[in-house]
Structure formats: C-alpha cells, structure tokens
Amino acid sequence: MEISGRVSKGSRMDQIYIPKNRSGLAIGSYVVIKPVIEPKFGDKPCLYNLQYLEPIKLEIIKRVMGLIDDYVENVIITGSFLNKGFNFGDLDVLLITNERVNGLNIENKLYSDLGIKTHLIIINSKSFVGGLESDPLFEMMLSRCVSKKRLILNPKRKIDYRLLDLHLLKSKALIDNFDVLSGDEKYYLTRNMIAIALFLQNKKIGVDIVDKKITRIFGLKSIGLIKKNTLNKSDFLSQYKKEYNNLFNKILGGIQNGAKQE
C-alpha cells in the first residue's frame, strides 16, 4: 500500500495526515517516509538536427532527463542512440554541471530503471564551451543531439593544433590495419579525419555534412560502402593516405607557427 501526503507544520512536531479510511498501515505499524520525486516526463526536450526520432526513444530520453537530478545544469543525449533504428550500443549522456556528481550512481540508477546501459560524460560548463570552441569531435557530437534545455551552439572557433594532432592520430590506425578493421571502424576513423579537416577550414561540422564530404573525396556512391566494408582497398587507401598526410602536415605547420609566435 502506498499513500502520499503532505508534511504539515505542528506546534511541537510536524506531521503527515493520512485518511482514516484506508486498507493497511494499521495504527502502530512502522512506515518509511521519503520524498516524492516525480520524474518530469512532461518537459519537452529540444531536438537538434534530428529529422526523425522514434517516439519510444523520445519517451526514454524524457525519462532519462526526468531521473537525473535538478542540480545538473543540462542533460544532452547524443551518439548512436539517435540514429534511425535500434542498432545502438549504449546511451551517451552528457551532463553539464559545476557540482560534484557521482557518475557511477547515476549510471546504475538509469540502468536499474530503464535497463539501458548509459555512458555518462560529466563536464562543467566552462569545459563544455571550451570543447565546442576547440574540438571538432565535440562539435560533431553535438551537431545532432537532444537537450533538456535550449543550447546556444554558436561557438567561436579556437584552433588548438595539439588537440587536433591527438585526434588525427586515431585515424592513422586505418592506414596500417585496413584488412582487420570492420566497416564501422573504418567509417569512424574516416569521419574523424574529415571532421578535423573541415574544422581547420572553418567549415560547419555535422554528421550529414561530414558524410557528404567523405563520399565526395573518396568518390563513393554512398557512405554505406564504408560501413558495409565493401570498399576498393587500393583506391580508398591511396586517397586516405593523401588526405591524412596533407592534414598531418598542416597540423604540424600550425604547431610550428604557434611555437614561433610565442
């Protein structure tokens, strides 16, 4: 049996009145009192660059947002969960907060309530803005997302060549390991490289924009050819190496120029 009541002020002690006509909770029985925290399912989240989202996913997102406490400044859902269909790994949740938050507790809470594995990224608002300004992958991650509160995504870009070097290094793996990588891995590494290139050219970054750029650069009929791992190895790899080396040289040049100016 469950009864909700309101704490009222008393002269010596405060109390909670419950109806006399009830089944259960007999006089003398011990009870637990705990606050009612209603998940805010009613709040309408903001969708960015999402043409379609399955209603069930939207419900899940609302529940996630409702379950995360109020002291978090904003909650953003991103990643493969927002792709069409149900072929997602986990739920990427970005929490923006300046408070200390126990991420593991929140992950466990979300898992026990929704049965979905979440990956939490906890970040303070200063780093969030910094990431948007200087990190192409961060920008791409947020190019398609669902946010609890409205986002102002108009960053003034700051180029940090060391950060770009670090990101580009990941894409090197494709050159040496073409045969062992899956289609998804090849796609991820190529997308990473092209997002960095677009960032350096001060162009807009988004999943669709990057996909179009990939198909154009590599002369592909569709992006699905990479994901399905049905590429022509020699053609793709020679173009990839060219792009990678050009980009790497640009970044090294940027590091060198930066060092000279200091």
Add this chain to the structure above:
Amino acid sequence: MVQNRNKLIELFVGNIANAVLHKVLESAIQDEGLSDYYKKEQTTSRNIAITYREKINPVDANLPEKDVKYIREKVKKKVYAELMLRISKGYKGINLDLMDKYLEELLIETRII
C-alpha cells in the same frame, strides 16, 4: 587471412607504438575538464594490438625474452621518432619519460610481459 608470426609482431608493434604515442600526447594536453570525454574509448590502435596479440603464440603466456626485447626496442624507436618530430616543430609539454611508463603498462595489459 593466415599471417606469419613475424608479420603479426610487426603489426602489433605498429599499433602499440601508436597507442603509446597517443597516451603521451594526451598527457601533454592536460585538459582536466575534458579528460573524461577523451578517455571515453580506448584508441583503435590499442584494441587492434590486442587482436593481433591474440594471434601471436604463445597466446596464454608471456612472450620469450627475445621477442619482448625486440618489441620494446622497436616500439620505443617508433614513438621516440614521432615525439621528436613534434618537439622539433616546437610542440611543448611532451614528457619523454612517460613513454616507458605507458609502454610497460601496455605490454603487461597485452600479456607480452
């Protein structure tokens, strides 16, 4: 695809070197606020290195001393060259001492030692 042991070791070396280099450069950046985001996933190189390791015999035991010595030297040489290239261009904040630390960690993780 059947690959001989030496070829697998070479592929392993290339990926471990890339993973070590990534970790050293990551430490040079030191952006505390974003560190969680960067550490979201292990680098592909590290994951591929593990895949190759699983094909190098002995799979269930550490590698013979001769192989360990070869891998260690080759990885160090590759990483050192990459780091020096960056330092020569004016890249600041690279701690060369971290190379050994991260290499040993990865060699243990991949059961090379």
